[in-house]
Amino acid sequence: MTPKQQALFCISQSIHVIAGYPVGKSERAIIKGTAEGTLNKDLVNAWFDEIPNRNILINLKNSNLICIDLDQHKDGQNGVKAFSAIWKENSQDKKLDTYVEKTPTGSGVHIFFKVTSEVFSKPIVNEIADGVEIKTHFTPIYPSKRTDGLYQPFKQDDTLANVADCPSWLIDMIHKPPKKQMASKIGKRTYGAEIWELFNQGATEGKRNNDTNRILHYWRRIGIDPSICMDLLLAFNNRTSPPLDDDELTTIWKSVFKMI
Incomplete structure (x- = not known):
């Protein structure tokens, strides 16, 4: 899928598209004035006709989406392992079945969920565990590229049409992490x-x-x-x-x- 094809597919799913730059010096930046995203087909066509290989981002909040960003850094941080434990403990053995992307480094993961607009009316925490961050502003998506790699679906043929509703227990958690989870961080420097x-x-x-x-x-x-x-x-x-x-x-x- 080309960036333009993905952008047009996104607006067909009511996902607000943001214009980025091609891979290189400004690969993490967005075009000034586009941060709110758009559902305008003519505007999206113009952006990607001008620069076909520009990176594509989406405005999560305006699209009623959240992204669970799982990072793995030095000193033993492992967001994938931490979120797996959270999911197993709270999901009642329900399989994680939503749209997921791998980030360019190969060690990070973006998990997408649908939410209602009311979710954003309350404060949302930045992270629910070490290496498990909550993104609500904007994020790059497949097929965006960076000098260190590209974003790609975890499952080869998966698309943003398969984003699932966020579980109620996870919504509760992103508004206020459970005390026992917060307690688990005591004595461990994040x-x-x-x-x-x-x-x-x-x-x-x-x-x-x-x-x-x-x-x-x-x-x-x-x-x-x-x-x-x-x-x-x-x-x-x-x-x-x-x-x-x-x-x-x-x-x-x-x-x-x-x-x-």
């Missing part, structure tokens, strides 16, 4: 806790650029607004010894949020 500890301490000389990139990528991943991230970044830089100069700091910020 990746998020590590990042906020880094924020409080500031970067150290020799790691300033790397630490600044790490903290910005985390903030971007959990959906903090770019302008707020810059305010936080200035506070972080003031704790860094010695701090980065303003021009270098701005360059890193623009790079992470694909503004250059």
Whole structure:
């Protein structure tokens, strides 16, 4: 399926399409002014006739969808294993049967569910377990590509038409994780806790650029607004010894949020 075919299929399913850039420097960015997504066929045709290989993203909230983003990072984080345990405990042996994509690295997974618009009227948590994040804004979808790989359906012939309704127990969980699950994190430092500890301490000389990139990528991943991230970044830089100069700091910020 080409990006244009996928985009047209999405709008046929009332899934709001966002225009991205082709693989390369701006591959994670979106075209300015398209973040809300569209169901306009003429506009979608124009976008993908102009750049046939541009990446395609969708606005989850406006499409009444959520995405469970399962990450696997260093230090033993395994979102796939964590979500499998959550599903097994709560689903009453019901098989997970919805549209799922593999992310470009091959280790990440995006699981899609339908929800009602009322779900977004309450606060939604950023994660329900270490490595199990809840995406409600926008996300790239197949056949988008990055320099490290491509998004692809977990099942070869699967499509977004097969997104299932989100179970009620999972809706309850994304509004407020169960106490026993929160308790399981006590004594175990999550990746998020590590990042906020880094924020409080500031970067150290020799790691300033790397630490600044790490903290910005985390903030971007959990959906903090770019302008707020810059305010936080200035506070972080003031704790860094010695701090980065303003021009270098701005360059890193623009790079992470694909503004250059």
